[in-house]
Amino acid sequence: MLRIGVDAMGGDFAPEAAVRGAVMALEQMGGDSRIVLFGDRDRILEVLAQEGCPADRFDIVPTTEVIEMGDHPAKAFQQKADSSITVGFGHLAKGLIDGFASAGSTGAMMVGSMAVIRPIEGVVRPAISSVVPTIAGRPALLLDVGLNVDCKPEVLLQYGLIGSVYAEAVLGIERPRVAVLNIGEEETKGNAQSKATYELMKEQDRFRFAGNIEGSHLFSGKVADVIVCDGFVGNTVLKMAEGLYRINSVLGCNDNPFWRSMNYELVGGTPVLGVNATVIIGHGCSTPLAIKSMICSTRQCVKADLTGRLQHAFNH
Structure with a gap:
């Protein structure tokens, strides 16, 4: 039984959006998976009651604290020992859950990833990535998209390997093509x-x-399946694409498969690649649909044994 941990208190609209997203994800979980919610038990039960969802469909780990967006990530992670994020990482480190996802503090999620789960042996710097649509009809992977704004060539070389493993294991692309932006x-x-x-x-x-x-071929799917760059460039590209999506939404021009797949709600979150467990970070403004997608992405990474494949790639 796969156990997918979810920070019910993470995000701008928590716990309502997080819990409702978890309810939506139940349909795609299958009999081999169980969602574990970390957070204020009473508030979680209240939202479940509003949704008409029996509480016994989830495991609930009660916590009493929340790491807020304005908190200092490292200090809050240590000082708020009973926060949903800190407790969630504790369960992940002990193997009590197989993956952990949150739309809460990105900084705290990175503290947990680096200090508790720790990088895979041999990985110089973990990365965060983004799946991007292409007009070829299959996704591509862009990394790094903001974790490391300055990267040495040796780190970008590792990103090529990390991205290749992810594209093959999770996106199902055989012998993915890796290119430098x-x-x-x-x-x-x-x-x-x-x-x-x-x-x-x-x-x-x-x-x-x-x-x-070149940037003009990024979304074509003709040149590469994995695009490598430092976090400064990757984050700039990602936010430009998000901005274009919002503009097209206002103009009513998103009614085609390519632009619809640009919607962050359908991706849900990005994995921290290169650490010893599955960790997914979502947008702070995540809606229930985005939370659902984040949970499903976490399950997909766990089922694909992405962590095990990356460990094998760097130690063999």
């Missing part, structure tokens, strides 16, 4: 970082290197 496709283009990364990637044999990719 650059200002041109030619090998000689780019800054010192991208040139050095290109040299490292073309010499390795751990993944299928496809060269450089």
Whole structure:
């Protein structure tokens, strides 16, 4: 039985959005999975009653504290020992749950990932990624999208391997193509970082290197399935895409499969890649649909044994 932990107190609209999203996720959980809710038991039960959902469909771990968005992540993680995030990571570290997801404090989630779960041996810096749609009809993976704004070429090389493992295990892409996001496709283009990364990637044999990719081909699906960049560039690209989605929504131009798949609610969250357990971080403004997607993404990563595959990739 897979046990998917969810921070019921995380997000701008918690616990209502988190609990309602968990109720929505029940339909896709299947008999092999169980959702474990961490948070204020009385408030969780209240929302479940409003939804007409029996409480025994979930496991509830009662907590009395919440790490707020304005709290100092590291201090709050330690000082609020009975917070939903801190207790959730404790259960994850002990193997009492198989994955943990939250739309709460990103900083606290990273503290838990790095200090409690810890990076996989051999990983210099974990990354966070984003699945992006393509007009080819299958998703691509962009990483890093904000965790590490400055990256050495050796770190970007590791992102190529991490992204390749994720794309194959979770997205189902056989022998995914890995490319470096650059200002041109030619090998000689780019800054010192991208040139050095290109040299490292073309010499390795751990993944299928496809060269450089320009931003204009990012959503085409024709060049690459995994796009590697530092967190500064990746976060800029991601927020530009989110902004275009919002503009198209206002203009009423999102009625096609490509733009609909740009909706963050359908992705739900991003995994912390390169740590020793499945951790998913969602948007703070997550709606119930986004929470549902986040929970389903967590289950998908667990079922694909993404952590085990990454551990194997870095230790063999």
